[in-house]
Amino acid sequence: MPETDNQKTYASADIVRYYEQINQLQPAEQLIFDRLSPSLPTMKVLDIGVGAGRTTQYLADRTAEYIGIDSSAEMIAACQTRFPDRSFQVCDARNMAEFASGYFDFVLFSFNGIDYVNHDDRLTILQEIHRVCKPGAIVCFSTHNLQSFEQTFKAQWSWNPIATYTNLVMLGILKVLNPGLTEAKLREMPWAIVKDESHNFRLNTYYIRPDDQIKQLVDWFENIQVYGLMGELELQSDRLANLDQWLYYCCTKKV
Ligand SMILES: C[S@@+](CC[C@H](N)C(=O)[O-])C[C@H]1O[C@@H](n2cnc3c(N)ncnc32)[C@H](O)[C@@H]1O
Known part of the structure; x- marks a missing residue:
């Protein structure tokens, strides 16, 4: 992956400004934090990929210890x-x-930073997350859903001509930016690294x-729970069919 592209993007002034301006929790995060609320006051929390601090205001004052980290010096500034x-x-x-093994009670990597x-x-x-967690600690992160990208990566026709046009233009751009990727290949892949529309x-x-x-x-990890974008818990009895662009995963470090 030309990964330095990602690092450069998260270091650039316009992107830092964008993250400085977003303050709201996403519905799934709100639900997860509400559920954790009774335990937060005793928890040592590591907020990975903290960006410009969107989640800080919801955690720092409510927890026993709070540390935010990010690979971007500009975000940390x-x-x-x-x-x-x-x-x-x-x-x-x-x-x-720099963090001791078995130290944290709650590790968060929000808004798809792991991607x-x-x-x-x-x-x-x-x-590494597993290492810095205490046994039984809670880990929560979100990650992009390939099932959703699969939908975007195919022609979708609708009675609404504007919707059809928008979808076809997006598909054209995605095909140019992801040469070699086809619908058939994508169907076989458990994961894929792609250029999508985020941050242009x-x-x-x-x-x-x-x-x-x-x-x-x-x-x-165990006790794995998967949440849709609106915070609804996905049941794992069948294949997870959710088509949200990203999903939240919460789990605990195996004891
Ligand atoms: C999509 S932004 C989310 C920022 C913040 N969590 C929020 O929700 O507003 C992803 C963040 O993860 C950070 N990041 C990406 N890879 C990382 C890594 N390997 N270690 C630490 N931070 C990373 C980026 O620098 C960026 O600030």
Whole structure:
């Protein structure tokens, strides 16, 4: 993956400004934080990929200890300006050696931040998260849903000519920016790194099927729950068919 594209994007002034302006929790995050609310006051929290601090205001005052980290020094500078009394560090989730093993009660990697590294590095991040967690600690992150990208990556016809036109234009752009990717190939892939429309096609983004995301977690984590964008809990009795662009996963470190 030309991963430096992602790092450059998250370091650029316009993108930092964008994240400085978003303050709201997403519905799934609101629900997850509400559920955790009784336990938060005793929790040591690591907020990975904290960006410009969107989630800081919802966690820092309510938890026993709060540390926000991000690989982008520019994002961390924005956090420090916004929350001068809070603790932030420039740190890449692939190597969190400065944090002791078994330290945190709750690790968050919100808004798909885990999707901006290559596949092997993603596994390294999950391993690092596992390492810094106490047994039983809660891990929560969101990640792009390949089932949703599959829908965008095929021609969709509708009675509304504007909707059809918009879809075909988007499909054309995606095909140009993702040469070699076909609908047939995509159907066979458990995960894929693609250029999508976010931040004007500047990012290379990892998308994964929900069942494959669960497979990535099961060796290290248990009690895995999957939430749709609106916070509805997805039942895992059947294949997860959700088509939201990204999904939330909450789990606990195996004891
Ligand atoms: C989509 S933004 C989300 C920012 C913030 N969590 C929010 O919700 O507003 C993703 C963030 O993850 C950070 N990030 C990406 N890869 C990272 C890594 N390997 N380690 C730490 N942070 C990373 C980026 O710099 C960026 O700030």
